[in-house]
Amino acid sequence: MGMREPDTRRIDLTLEPLDDYVVIQPSDEESETNLGLIIPASAETDCRTGVVTAVGTEAGGVEPGDKVLFPSDAGYEVRLAGTAVRVMRRGDLIARVHD
Numbered sequence: 001m002g003m004r005e006p007d008t009r010r011i012d013l014t015l016e017p018l019d020d021y022v023v024i025q026p027s028d029e030e031s032e033t034n035l036g037l038i039i040p041a042s043a044e045t046d047c048r049t050g051v052v053t054a055v056g057t058e059a060g061g062v063e064p065g066d067k068v069l070f071p072s073d074a075g076y077e078v079r080l081a082g083t084a085v086r087v088m089r090r091g092d093l094i095a096r097v098h099d
Contacts, residue, residue, distance in 0.1 A: 015080060022054065051066070
């Protein structure tokens with residue numbers, strides 16, 4: 001008996017946030033803006049950065065592709081096909097990061 005072939009079917013999951021929720025892809029690395037603001041990605045810090053991947057209909061002020069700052073403990077961690085994302089309310093976001 002040979003080894004089983006891995007399941008190569010692509011899982012295409014889309015997470016559509018409702019109301020004022022946003023979906024964030026957290027950054028796994030330390031980031032530094034052009035002005036020298038350094039934001040560590042370690043779990044010991046109070047804030048993290050990430051990229052908005054989806055927004056609910058009532059989540060004004062941000063759109064997919066925006067880089068944002070958010071509290072490390074905000075929202076809910078969800079795994080989509082092995083990738084961890086955070087789902088949180090728009091009001092939990094601290095700032096938009098321009099670099």
